[in-house]
Amino acid sequence: MGGYILRRLALIIPTLIGIMLLNFVIIQAAPGGPIEQFIAEMEGHGGGALARATGGGGSEVVSATADSRGSRGLPKELIQELEVMYGFDRPAHERFAKMLWDYARFDFGDSFFRNRTVTELIIDKMPVSISLGLWSTLIIYLISIPLGIRKAITDGSRFDVWSSSVIVVGYAIPGFLFAILLIVLFAGGSYFDWFPLRGLTSVNFDELNWYQKIGDYFWHLALPVTANVIGGFATLTLLTKNSFLDEISKHYVVTARAKGLEERQVLYGHVFRNAMLIVIASLPGVLVSLFFTGSLLIEVIFSLDGLGLLGFEAALNRDYPVIFGTLFIFTLMGLVLKLVSDITYVLVDPRIDFESRER
Secondary structure (H helix, E strand, O other), X not given: OHHHHHHHHHHHHHHHHHHHHHHHHHHHHOOOOHHHHHHHHHHHHOOHHHHHHOOOOOOOOOOOOHHHHHOOOOOHHHHHHHHHHHOOOOOHHXXXXXXXXXXXXXXXXXXXXXXXXXXXXXXXXXXXXXXXXXXXXXXXXXXXXXXXXXXHHOOOOHHHHHHHHHHHHHHHOOHHHHHHHHHHHHEOOOOOEOOOOOOOOOOOHHHOOHHHHHHHHHHHHHHHHHHHHHHHHHHXXXXXXXXXXXXXXXHHHHHHHHOOOOHHHHHHHHHHHHHHHHHHHOHHHHHHHHHHHOOHHHHHHOOOOOHHHHHHHHHHHOOHHHHHHHHHHHHHHHHHHHHHHHHHHXXXXXXXXXXXXXX
């Protein structure tokens, strides 16, 4: 197993480079850029963008030619100065090579528009995304696995039918729609005003004692986590049920029952270990989705300033250091979580041997 882990760790490097290169090429072909953002603001709002342009730096992506911008009526010298300041005066391969070298040292540069380093921005936004992702994942698994097992055991019963109806609704309606419904019902929309709508903590959080801080923290998380859970538990529940049904029909379960083992021993001593393998395999995808992509609209709706919102705003503003920095972090975490899921495979079922499969 040790050799397999080392090989997988070594594969992370070329995988990261390939993903970064693909996205770099796509950004190269995309229209617009940070300099175009400055030009548009300078043309529409006078010199406001000039003041912002003096504080910031970066080294990613491409700009259009100076002649095409100069035709808009701005001084060509100003365009060239901006290109030099942001590193766009160098060839694409040099910018990409410098980006890789900086990222290898976890130096993600400075945001073009926020006058802060990308690392500082990620660290500031991380608590929100971790809070949403971890609590949502924990609750989803605590609900979905027992529910899926119960549905498999009682397949075709009244409980299975009505719970499937709830699951279909949860699967069909996106989480952000549940978020809006929760706001209307419980956050001052039309009925009750029980929960806050902004931030991860209250304004007077520092003045609270320790147990009040804990209560305030979960008070703010209640609705966004609930929206995430309602929108995310359906798939895992059905996956657990189908996995258990598939295992229950196999010969080793019939043999275990024939030996006189109790149903609980059969289910949790034999079936559970095999049925959980496919559930464990889905964990990295669930975590990455809930941490970043899946929580984007939830963060927007509940005014939670997390990584999902940061990446979305960076894409709109063409803030390329933030785009590539968050992409690098997301990809690295996804690859590491995938390796962790493989290791968990072996812990759940020691019969699995990844090393022998590679030979």
